[in-house]
Amino acid sequence: MINIFKEFLNLFFKDLFQEKGSVRLGLYGSPNGGKTTLANKICKDWIGEEMGRTSKIAHETRQVQVKEQITIKRDTKELTFSLVDTPGIATKIDYEEFIKAGLPEAEAKTRAKEATKGVIDAIKWLDDMDCVIVVLDATKDPYTQVNITIIGNLDARKIPVLLVANKMDLKKADLKHVQSAFPQYDVIGISAKTGDGVEALYEKLFELRSKALKRKKEKR
Amino acid sequence: MKGRTMLTLQFVPYAEIMRLPEKERIDRLLGLAKENKIVLLEGKLRAEEEAELIKRTMEQITSSFKGVEISHVSLQQKEDVVFFRKVRSLLVNLLLGERQGFTIIGPASVVKEIKRDPDKIQLLTEDIKRKK
Numbered sequence: 001m002i003n004i005f006k007e008f009l010n011l012f013f014k015d016l017f018q019e020k021g022s023v024r025l026g027l028y029g030s031p032n033g034g035k036t037t038l039a040n041k042i043c044k045d046w047i048g049e050e051m052g053r054t055s056k057i058a059h060e061t062r063q064v065q066v067k068e069q070i071t072i073k074r075d076t077k078e079l080t081f082s083l084v085d086t087p088g089i090a091t092k093i094d095y096e097e098f099i100k101a102g103l104p105e106a107e108a109k110t111r112a113k114e115a116t117k118g119v120i121d122a123i124k125w126l127d128d129m130d131c132v133i134v135v136l137d138a139t140k141d142p143y144t145q146v147n148i149t150i151i152g153n154l155d156a157r158k159i160p161v162l163l164v165a166n167k168m169d170l171k172k173a174d175l176k177h178v179q180s181a182f183p184q185y186d187v188i189g190i191s192a193k194t195g196d197g198v199e200a201l202y203e204k205l206f207e208l209r210s211k212a213l214k215r216k217k218e219k220r
Numbered sequence: 221m222k223g224r225t226m227l228t229l230q231f232v233p234y235a236e237i238m239r240l241p242e243k244e245r246i247d248r249l250l251g252l253a254k255e256n257k258i259v260l261l262e263g264k265l266r267a268e269e270e271a272e273l274i275k276r277t278m279e280q281i282t283s284s285f286k287g288v289e290i291s292h293v294s295l296q297q298k299e300d301v302v303f304f305r306k307v308r309s310l311l312v313n314l315l316l317g318e319r320q321g322f323t324i325i326g327p328a329s330v331v332k333e334i335k336r337d338p339d340k341i342q343l344l345t346e347d348i349k350r351k352k
Contacts (some may be wrong), residue, residue: 091274092287092328109283116278123271143336145290149274152267 022069023212024128025081025205028154029135030146031058031088031115034166038135038192039065039085045198046070051085057101059115061087064125072202079209086125087118089146126153131160131212133201138165138173138189142181151182160211162204163187169194227258227330227345234262234319246273249325250280253288258326258343263319264292273325285327291334293341294321 027035039051052065065085072079093115098108132154136142142165154161162185165178169191179187188204190197230252237245246269252259265273270290277287324334326343333344 089274090287091277091290093278093281094286094328095283112281116281119278120275123275126271145270145292145334146274148292149267149270153271156267 022080023130026084026129026132033135033137034192035135036061041192062114062118086122131208134163138167142178165189230257232261253327261323287328289326289331289334292323
């Protein structure tokens with residue numbers, strides 16, 4: 001009888017904490033889509049500090065970065081998660097492009113080498129994500145093989161995903177184009193730089209968390 | 221041959237790579253791209269295989285091999301295709317992998333960009349870009 005009672009308490013508290021439980025939220029996308037700018041915006045808003053450096057030169061983020069215990073509060077709701085900012089995924093890396101962007105040759109070669117490792121790490125981390133925001137550059141063609149591969153892999157792993165069309169502050173940004181490329185997904189237009197649309201993104205994160213917790217429960 | 225560039229397109233039937241284990245499959249495709257050949261693979265790799273291809277590409281990048289450009293072209297069936305044909309192709313895809321359309325894998329040093337369009341596919345190569 002005591003054992004049954006203990007089991008009941010265990011299950012009760014497990015479920016209680018699971019619903020409020022922390023999830024691992026990954027930021028994925030091509031290089032220079034604005035993943036770290038978005039990570040910085042989220043961290044600044046909720047823990048008062050930035051996460052990483054940004055640059056106009058691609059592959060500025062070359063290591064996976066994690067910020068634990070970020071809590072978003074909306075009215076009476078709370079959402080706690082670990083934010084994982086990943087290096088941009090690419091199918092090619094050319095150190096000469098970095099030289100063209102103004103880096104000295106030795107630095108360009110080091111950056112290229114670190115960037116290749118970063119891409120590999122980002123792919124390896126996919127399995128550890130509970131949910132993912134794919135950050136797309138709204139000024140560019142969204143239907144690239146890298147975006148298709150990222151979304152396809154999340155789909156194959158049944159990881160809940162939210163698409164974000166970033167850089168909506170720029171004239172060339174085209175939210176409809178992004179939405180039409182991936183009609184089966186939620187796409188939110190934001191500017192991580194100015195903060196436009198980020199409040200709507202926070203609202204969506206609660207839905208994403210629920211889906212992530214449901215998936216975790218089903219996996220057990 | 222001055223001013224001319226030789227491009228090699230290598231067709232890879234789906235059946236040829238399906239026989240291989242995943243790792244060898246990726247190595248075969250990547251090996252051809254590293255020989256500066258543009259691979260035309262019948263069908264499509266699975267999402268996990270695409271990710272593996274990117275990983276293995278990154279492992280092999282050097283100052284001479286800068287990676288690949290990849291693109292899949294699906295041959296969309298018309299809306300009026302009868303129901304049983306759609307079901308049949310879904311079953312075939314499920315059992316044997318996706319054989320419809322084709323995948324282009326080109327070395328980044330040759331293929332600068334692949335642009336897709338509903339009816340055509342454009343490979344922008346180094347020389348073509350220079351002429352512009």
